[in-house]
Structure formats: structure tokens, C-alpha cells
Amino acid sequence: MSKSYTRVASRRSETSFEDFKKAYTRALAVAESNRCLYCNDAPCIEACPTKIDIPEFIRKIGTDNVKGAARTIFTSNILGMSCARVCPVEVLCVGDCVFNELEAPPIQIGKLQRYATDMAFEQDWQFFRAGKDTGKSVGLVGGGPASLAVAHHLRRKGHACTIYEQRDILGGLNTWGVAPYKLRADSAMREVEWLLSIGGIAIETGISVGKDVSWAELEKRHDAIFLGLGIGADQWLEIPGADLDGVEGAVAYIERLKTGEVSLKDVRHALVVGGGNTAVDAVRELLGLGMQNVTMLYRRTEEEMSGYHHEWDAAKVEGGRVVWRSLPTKFAGKGRVERVSCTRLDTSRKPIKGSEFELESELVLFAIGQEKLADTVSGLDGVKVERGCIVVDEGGATGRPGVFSGGDCTNGGKEVVNAVAEGPAAAERIDHFLRGGSHA
Numbered sequence: 001m002s003k004s005y006t007r008v009a010s011r012r013s014e015t016s017f018e019d020f021k022k023a024y025t026r027a028l029a030v031a032e033s034n035r036c037l038y039c040n041d042a043p044c045i046e047a048c049p050t051k052i053d054i055p056e057f058i059r060k061i062g063t064d065n066v067k068g069a070a071r072t073i074f075t076s077n078i079l080g081m082s083c084a085r086v087c088p089v090e091v092l093c094v095g096d097c098v099f100n101e102l103e104a105p106p107i108q109i110g111k112l113q114r115y116a117t118d119m120a121f122e123q124d125w126q127f128f129r130a131g132k133d134t135g136k137s138v139g140l141v142g143g144g145p146a147s148l149a150v151a152h153h154l155r156r157k158g159h160a161c162t163i164y165e166q167r168d169i170l171g172g173l174n175t176w177g178v179a180p181y182k183l184r185a186d187s188a189m190r191e192v193e194w195l196l197s198i199g200g201i202a203i204e205t206g207i208s209v210g211k212d213v214s215w216a217e218l219e220k221r222h223d224a225i226f227l228g229l230g231i232g233a234d235q236w237l238e239i240p241g242a243d244l245d246g247v248e249g250a251v252a253y254i255e256r257l258k259t260g261e262v263s264l265k266d267v268r269h270a271l272v273v274g275g276g277n278t279a280v281d282a283v284r285e286l287l288g289l290g291m292q293n294v295t296m297l298y299r300r301t302e303e304e305m306s307g308y309h310h311e312w313d314a315a316k317v318e319g320g321r322v323v324w325r326s327l328p329t330k331f332a333g334k335g336r337v338e339r340v341s342c343t344r345l346d347t348s349r350k351p352i353k354g355s356e357f358e359l360e361s362e363l364v365l366f367a368i369g370q371e372k373l374a375d376t377v378s379g380l381d382g383v384k385v386e387r388g389c390i391v392v393d394e395g396g397a398t399g400r401p402g403v404f405s406g407g408d409c410t411n412g413g414k415e416v417v418n419a420v421a422e423g424p425a426a427a428e429r430i431d432h433f434l435r436g437g438s439h440a
Contacts, residue, residue, distance in 0.1 A: 005143075005170050005205045006189040006196075013257035014180030017288050020314070021085075021111060021182075029115040033062035036107050039098055044109060047096035049421035050077040054093060058112055070120035071127050073113055078152045079145055081121060081191050082174050083417045084114035085183045090310045092417075121194055130200050131158030136434040139164060139222035141209050144172020145416050146407025147228035148192065149423025150430070151201050157431045162202040162222070164209055169259070172230055173408075174416060176255040179281040181288060185258045215379045219402070224430050227383075227390060227398075227405035231413045232371035237273070241331030250274070250282040250367035257285065267362040269293040271340055273328060274367030275305035280312050282365050283320040295359065296322040297342065299349055325349075328364070329356070337364055370413065388412070396426030401439040404430055 024032065038055040045054050053072055060069035073080040089095070089110040097106035119125075136159045140147040143165030151161040169175055174188040196203075209218060218225060234249025236242055250272065256262050270291050272282045275298035286294045296315075298305060301324050305312065312320075323342070329351075330341040344355035372388025382400030384391040389412050396404040406422035408414065433439055 003193075003203070005165070005168065005203050006193050008169060008175070008185045008189055009260055011261055012185065012259060013262045013289065014184050017180040017184070017285075019181065023118065024108075024111050024115045026115075029061055029112060030064070032108055033058045033112060035099075036062070037098060043096040043098060044093040044107075047092045049092075049415070049417045050083070051421075052076040052080070052113075054109055057116060058107065058109070061112055061116060066116050066119050067123075067125055069116040070125060073116055074120070074127055077417070077420055078149050078195060078423070079174070079191060079416065079420045080113060081117035081194075082145075082178075082183055082188060083420065084110050084117055085187075086174070086178050087415060087417050088308055088311075091308060121190060126197065128152070128156055128198055130155045130198050133160070134158040134434065136160070136224075137162070137222045138224045138226060138430060138434075139218050140226045140228055141218075142172065142228035142230055142407070142409075143167070143170035143203070143205070144228055144230050144407060144419065145174060146172075146230075146419040146422060146426075147226060148172075148195055149420045150226050150228065150406065150427050152195055152198060153424055153427030154430060155198050155200050157427070159431065159434060160200055160202075162204060164207045164213070164218075165203070165205045166208045168205050170203065170205070172228075176258050177251060178258075178416075179254075179285060180258055181284065210376055210379060215377075223402070223434055225403045226396075226426060226430065227377065227403065227409060228407045228419075229376060229390075229405075229409040231408045234366050235369045235371060236366050237328065237368065239328060239330055241333070241337065244331050244333055244337040245335060246333070246337040246362055247331055247364045248366070250278050250365040251370060253365050254278075254282065254285065257289070262289070264289055264291060264363070267291070269360045270295070270363040270365070271328075271359060271361040272296045272365045272367055274298065274369075275300060275307055276367060276369075277307045277311065279365075279367035280307040280315055282367050283315045284311070284318060286363075286365075287315070287318045287320060292319070294320055295361075296320060297326050297328060297340075297359075298322065298324055299327050299345055301325060323359075326357075327351075331364065333362075337361060340364060372409070372412075394425065395429035396422060397429055397439055402433065 036058045057069040057072040093109045099106045140163045171188045325345045332339045340359045343351045377383045383398045390405045396406045407419035
């Protein structure tokens with residue numbers, strides 16, 4: 001398949017990155033799978049949001065039935081290839097492996113999943129077919145993991161699907177937001193093409209629903225709507241100098257290096273403001289691009305940071321620096337940022353008088369959160385929004401009949417695997433509705 005919505009630029013800054021976790025060879029995969037105890041209670045399954053039968057697929061790898069292993073994975077997680085790379089397995093399946101309690105190395109579940117799913121793509125194994133046409137149609141707003149997972153499940157049930165994406169390419173955060181040492185944009189596109197090969201999923205890119213097409217028109221076109229809006233642009237601190245060149249949002253910067261090129265010419269020092277996973281990714285990516293002086297500025301302590309500690313540990317090994325309990329108060333420079341005035345904070349996160357200091361920086365990335373996109377649905381009466389998130393029940397139903405939702409716009413921004421996990425439940429609820437069942 002060669003479609004514009006799955007085509008990324010050949011020249012991208014992310015191509016300079018190598019995999020942080022090397023792929024298994026067949027010998028390594030078999031050896032690792034044979035370590036598994038195939039637990040009956042399998043805490044690793046409970047730790048996986050998509051509930052993949054992990055012992056089952058590992059056993060199949062151990063018996064050289066890789067195709068069967070891949071089928072087991074994709075049956076539960078249609079985006080199993082990307083999740084094998086981007087999932088924080090250290091705090092999910094691997095973190096709950098029983099070997100941790102035995103003070104032995106846990107089974108490398110993510111690497112084994114990658115081994116099986118990569119082979120499925122290489123061999124072009126197809127496990128699913130579209131169901132018999134039902135004559136029903138579903139419009140999915142947003143082309144990220146949640147919508148892709150829902151669309152694939154609905155096609156297996158025979159419903160026609162159309163995905164509306166405001167960007168030019170599909171994939172959501174997998175394409176433009178995930179750290180390139182975990183997943184590159186071209187790999188994300190390969191997964192999207194494989195998923196779309198089921199057929200019957202129409203794509204409309206460059207479409208902003210609510211602007212280019214009204215919600216009323218969308219409801220006329222389709223029998224049901226799924227909202228997979230994701231989350232929005234970077235949040236900023238409103239401080240003097242924030243409009244200088246070189247002061248950017250971390251998510252926007254990461255998108256540029258993943259889908260195009262960024263230049264660090266004349267940038268000797270970089271500062272990342274924040275302490276979450278995006279901040280840590282930004283630090284590691286700047287280091288990976290060759291920056292020698294990358295500092296993270298965070299208003300809390302290391303123990304309080306929301307970013308995964310295993311990721312921050314890796315960043316420190318790679319040369320990342322940090323100043324804890326501090327905030328920027330002013331950016332200064334002639335047209336472009338050159339200096340950052342900062343202040344230290346006390347335990348209640350209030351500025352400490354006389355603690356001001358200054359840092360050199362020609363590039364500042366804000367990684368303090370992203371705007372919620374829930375206000376986009378203001379034209380849909382009955383769709384309730386709380387704290388910036390669309391309110392849904394366990395099956396993804398909103399308060400408006402025929403409108404469902406899932407992914408980051410409902411959970412506030414969790415992992416890719418969480419968005420994928422919500423797909424089957426939402427698809428089942430939508431299918432029930434399309435076949436004459438109640439919305440609730």
C-alpha cells in the first residue's frame with residue numbers, strides 16, 4: 001500500500017537514532033521463552049491493559065510457532081507491534097513477572113512480543129478478514145491508536161468505517177509523539193498500512209471536524225460516531241520572553257524531528273521544563289541528536305516526578321542533568337533566547353527569596369502538559385466534559401445516542417496500550433447499537 005496518509009518524509013532527524021532495546025534473534029527469543037514458567041494465574045496478563053495471553057504466546061515462540069504467537073498477540077492487541085516497543089513494560093507486564101519476587105531477571109515480554117509481531121509484518125501474515133457488509137457506517141474522528149483499533153474491530157464485524165484526521169498522516173502519537181529510539185515514524189506507518197489492509201476503512205486527512213465539516217453533517221453521513229481526539233498542543237508558562245525564538249513546546253518539537261528535520265546549529269545549551277515522560281523523552285532525544293549540555297528544570301523532587309524512573313535513570317546515564325525544585329521566571333535574548341532566569345522553590349513550591357539563578361540556553365522546551373481537546377465537541381449536546389475529558393461509561397458510550405469515545409480524550413493521556421485496550425469494548429458497544437440495541 002502506498003498512500004499519502006501513510007507516507008513520511010525520507011529526511012527526518014529521527015533516523016539518526018538507533019533502537020534503545022535491540023531486537024531478538026531467533027536463538028535469543030527461543031532461549032528467553034523457555035525461561036518462562038507459564039504461570040496459571042499469570043500476573044503479567046492482569047498487568048497488561050489489553051489482556052494478551054502472554055504465557056500462551058511465549059510458549060508458542062518456544063516451540064517455534066511464531067505465527068501462532070503473533071495471532072495470539074494481535075487477537076487482543078491489533079497494535080501489538082508498536083506496543084511491544086513503546087509500552088512501559090517495566091511497570092506493566094515485566095514489572096509483574098513472578099521472577100521479580102524470586103530475585104531473578106524477569107522475562108523480557110516486550111522483546112518477545114516484538115520478535116513475533118515483527119516477523120508477522122516481514123512475512124505479511126494476515127489473521128483477520130472484514131465481516132459481511134451490514135450496510136452500517138461509522139465515522140471515527142482522529143487517526144490515532146484508539147480510532148485505528150476501533151475501526152479494525154468494526155470492520156471485522158462488517159461495518160464500513162471512515163477515519164477523519166486533521167493532520168496529513170495517520171497514527172497519532174505513534175507517528176509524531178513517541179521517542180524515536182522506541183518507535184520511528186516509518187515503523188508506525190508500516191503498522192497502520194498492515195492494519196488498514198483489512199479493507200473497507202476510508203481515510204480523510206486534513207479534515208478538522210467542527211470546522212471543515214460540521215458535527216451535524218458527520219451525524220448525517222454515519223450511523224454512529226467514535227471520538228478518538230487525543231490531546232492537544234503544549235501548555236506554556238506565561239512569563240516574560242516566552243515569545244522569543246527558541247522557546248517551544250516539547251511535543252511540537254518532537255513531532256518536527258520525527259516527521260521532518262530540526263537544526264541544533266548555534267545551540268550549545270538546551271533546557272527542558274517539566275518532569276513527566278515527555279520531558280524525559282525530550283532530554284534523551286536532544287542528547288541523542290548530539291547535544292552536550294541538556295538540563296531538565298522541574299518544580300518538584302526526583303521522588304515526586306511523574307516521569308518513569310527507569311527512563312530518567314537512562315537519561316542520566318546518557319548525560320542528562322537536572323535542577324530540582326526550580327522554575328523559570330524569565331527568558332532573555334536578542335530575538336532568540338540566550339539566558340533563562342530561574343528561582344528555587346520551597347517544599348510548598350513557593351519561590352524562595354534570594355534564590356534566583358541564571359542558566360544559559362539557546363533552546364527551551366516546555367513539557368508541562370498538553371491542552372485537552374474536549375472543547376472541540378461543544379457542538380454535540382449530551383456529550384459531557386469533566387476536567388477537560390469526555391465522560392464515557394465502561395463501553396465508551398457518551399451521553400449522546402450514537403456517539404462514543406475513547407483514548408486520550410477520555411482518559412486524560414495515558415499509554416498507547418490503554419487507548420488500544422479501549423478499542424474492543426467500544427467496538428462491541430457500537431456494534432450492539434448499530435444492530436438495534438440501546439445506546440446505554
